[in-house]
Amino acid sequence: MGTTIQINEEAVKSIRKGNFLIYKTYFRPETYHVNEGELLTFQDEQGRFVGRGYYGQQNIGHGWVLTKDVQTQINEVFFTNALQEAFNDRKVIREDEQTSAFRLFNGEGDGIGGLTIDVYAEYCVVTFYSKGIYAFKSEIIHALQKVVAPVGIYEKKRFATDGKYEGEDDFVIGERGEFPMLVQENGMHFAVNLNDGPMTGIFLDQRDVRKKIRDEYAYEKDVLNLFSYTGAFSVAAALGGAKQTTSVDLANRSRAKTEEQFLVNGFPVENERIIVMDVFKYFSYALKKDLSYDLVVIDPPSFARSKKKTFSVANDYKGLLQEAIAITRSGGTIVASTNAANVPMNKFKRFVEQAFKAENSTFTIEEEFGLPDDFKTTNAYVEGSYLKVLFIRKH
Incomplete structure (x- = not known):
């Protein structure tokens, strides 16, 4: 069953260390004429068994090794x-x-x-x-x-x-x-739809962050939630006693979805601000209206394109932070989050340092979060630990 493929020594070492992603450099798929879902048996240059997996093109590779045990069948x-x-x-x-x-x-x-x-x-x-x-x-x-x-x-x-x-x-x-x-998360209620496109209405990997905001950072605070999607961070803040929340997202449907999340948690939506607007335009609007906040949550997509602007975390997050710093009150907190796998935590922290320096401001990182325990990862594939969240106190 499947195709037997010889791989180089570098690939052998990587698999034996537990990194099971099949990289594009491991072999030429066209040489072996493999198909999506085809089982692959990998051998070293001496013909010894290394692992067994499947061929499947993702943006990050050409499939995954599933076992290093020659006896294990994939069924x-x-x-x-x-x-x-x-x-x-x-x-x-x-x-x-x-x-x-x-x-x-x-x-x-x-x-x-x-x-x-x-x-x-x-x-x-x-x-x-x-x-x-x-x-x-x-x-x-x-x-x-x-x-x-x-x-x-x-x-x-x-x-x-x-x-x-x-x-x-x-x-x-x-x-x-x-x-x-309706589902529950640490006692909070969220409305989800499992049959409405690629997303369900809540990002489960932010569970610990929402709890932290509700329990320790929101009380009596003016809260701004940027790239708010369905407003889950805003709901957590409201449940934590926030004075007022402002949710900003470019998607038209974000308003109805955010209202729904507030309502299922017993909050009258007229007490909260829900704004459909490009986040970068909102920064200008906030400065013009002399608006500032005690808690600013920034959780952008790793890549986004609108009619006039392309955003990527690697190129644009520092500038995004600078805009946020300008409307965060002294003593306030910025919750900076990214799910970009190509931006490790040390690089993410450099963005923070550069942004505050550019704004002639100082800061303290008070909390760091990664993926919650149910999002199990392996040390051999560091890109799998994609989530980085920093709670940053502006001095």
Whole structure:
């Protein structure tokens, strides 16, 4: 079954150290004529077994090694065992009565790169990041039914080459959900829709950050939430006793979605400010109106393009921070977040230093956050630890 491929010594060392991403330099796919989802057996230059995985093109590579054990076959039993181990690892969060939305399976951190599974109450969402892993959909769904037995399963196919999302109906099997569906996170309520495009309405990897904002940073504060999406940070701040929240996002639908999140938590929306506007235009507006804030949350996409502007974290985050510093009160806090895997924490901190220096201001980093425990990662693949969040006190 599959194709046997010889790889160079550098590739052998990388796999044996536990980095299971198959890089583009490992072999020439056209030479071996491999297809998406094809099983690959890797050998060193002496013909010795190194690992077994699948071919699947993502933006970061050409597939993933799944095992270094020559006896292990990639079949439904393999996927069932991997899901069962991940299920057992999440015992604490599964039994948390105040949280019903979390990551059950986190790609290479749980042994299968290109695949994530999230729990939303009694439902699961399976995300496939390449056509290669999607080829194993049947085995994965059957394994999930055995291990978790959710009421219903939805899928997300995140492998379109033109940047567009594939699929109008993401329902897979079981009972269809009624949306919006309410889930809990540390006692907070969030409305989600599992069948409305690539995103569900909440980013589960920010759970610890939202709790920190609610519990320690929001009380009696004027809060600005930039790139606010559905306003989850704003809701956390309001639940923490914020004086007022302002949520800013360019997407027209953000207003209705944010209002919905406030309402399900019992807050009258007229008390909160929800603004549909380009964040960079809002900075100018705030300065013109002499607006300033005690707490500013910045969580932009790693890359975004509007009609007049392209934004990337690597090139533009420093400038974004400078704009935020200008409307943050002395003694106030900026929550700076990025999910850009190509920007490590040390580089992210340099952005902070450069931005404050440019604004002739000083600062203290009071808190640092990465991924929560359910977003399991491996030290051998550092890019998997993509989330960096800093709580920065402006002097």
